[in-house]
Amino acid sequence: MADLHLPTTLPPLFHGLPRRLEVDAATVDEAIERLDERWPGLRDRLCEPGPALRRHINVYVDRERAQLDTPLGAGSRVDVIAAISGG
C-alpha cells in the first residue's frame, strides 16, 4: 500500500476525501485511478490530456520527482504537491 499525501486544495472538491490515505497501486497513474473510482472527477483535477500530470501538479515518490508511469513499491510515500504559484 502506498502512503498518499494530497494538497490542501483537493479535499474541499470531493466529499469525504482526506489529506492522507493508503492506496493499493503499482504506479502513480494507478493510484490516481483508484482515487477517481472512489471520487469521480478527481483524475481530471490532477491530470490533463496526454495523459500527463497537470502543469502545476508535482508528484514525488519517496522524495524523487515522479510521473504517471513511476512505479510504487510497498510502503512508498507519494506526495502530490500543488506548485508554488499565484499571489
Next chain:
Amino acid sequence: MPQTVLLVGTRKGCFVLDSDGDRRDWNVRGPFCEDWPIYHAVHDAESGTIYAAAASEWHGAGVWRSGDLGETWELSSEGISYGDNGARLSKISGLTAAHGRVLAGVETAGIFESRDGGATWSLLSTLEGQPGREDWNDPAKQPPGHLGLPAILPHPDEASRFWAVVQGIGIFETTDDGASWTPRNRGLRADWPLEDPEVGYCVHKLVMSPVDNQRLYQQNHVGMHRSDDGAQSWVEITEGLPTEFGFAAAAHPHDRDTFYVIPLDPGHGRCMPEGRAAVWRTRDAGSSWQRLDQGLPQRDAHLGVLREGLAIDSLDVPGLYFGTSTGQVFASADEGESWNEIASYLPSISSVEVAVVA
C-alpha cells in the same frame, strides 16, 4: 418584493450580492467556488441555477454550479476536453444559459454544451473550416491570457441560432446549432492589415437589444458599432465618446436605442480616462452620448472594467452595475443617473451579472 442578485466573478472566487427591489442596501456573500479564478458567472432564469466558468492553475478548467443562489456548489468538467490527442484546453471563458441548455466558450477556441444542468458536457463545435481558424489556434499568435472563444450570444427565439465571438478574429453566426458558420463582421473597422476582410476583428463585447433582435451593439478594440440587421452588417457609432476603446457594454431592457459603454484608455493602462470614473449612455442608437458620473469617483480613480464587467437588470427602471479590476462594485438604481459603491474590497473582478428573482 423581488430579490436582486448580483453574481460577481473574481480572480479569487465567485461572490453573490443580494438586495431587495429598491436596490439600495446590499449584502455580500462569498467567496465561493473554493476561491478558484472565475471568468464568468451567469444565472439561468429557466432553472434558477448559477453557473460559474472557472480555471484553476493547479486543477484545470471546470464549471461550478449552484441551484440555491450560492448556498451550495458543485464542480464538473466531465466531457470538457479535446481528448488525449487534441488541443490543450486552458480555461472556460464564457457561459450562456438559454433554451434548456448551457453553452460554454473555451480556450483553445470551441463550444461545449450541457443538457443536464452542468453535470456533463460534450463538444458542440470548434468552428472547423472557418477563415482564420489555423491562426487563432496557433499559440504563437495569441495574446497573454488568451480567452479563445469568450462569448456566445443566443437568439431569443431560435435555439439553434447563436453568435460566437472568437477573440481577435470576430463574430460567427450559426443557424444550425454549430454545424455551419458564417462570419458576421461586415462594416467593422480594423486598424491593421487583414489578409481576409471577413475576419481579423477584435470584438470585446456583443449585446442584443431585448426588445429588437435585429438591433445589436458591440464594443470593439477600435470603436463602438451598431447593427440593425441581426449582425449582418455594422456601422460605427464611436463619435462623441472620449475613447474608441473599452471592453464592457449593456443594452437597455426596454428601449432599443439606449445602450451603455465604459470607455477606457487604449494603451497599457486600459483604465477610465484621466482618473475620472464614468459610464456613457446613448439614447438615440449612438448618434449622441451622455457622460454619467454622479456618485462615481472623479479624482485618482484609475478603474478598469473587463468585457463581462457591466450588467443591467430588467426592472421597470433598470439598475446598472459594474465591477472593476481593483475590486469595487458600483450600482445605479436609476438607469445610470446616479451611482453608489456597494462593494469596495473584492478581488479583481472579471464579470458582473444580475438576476431578478421572485
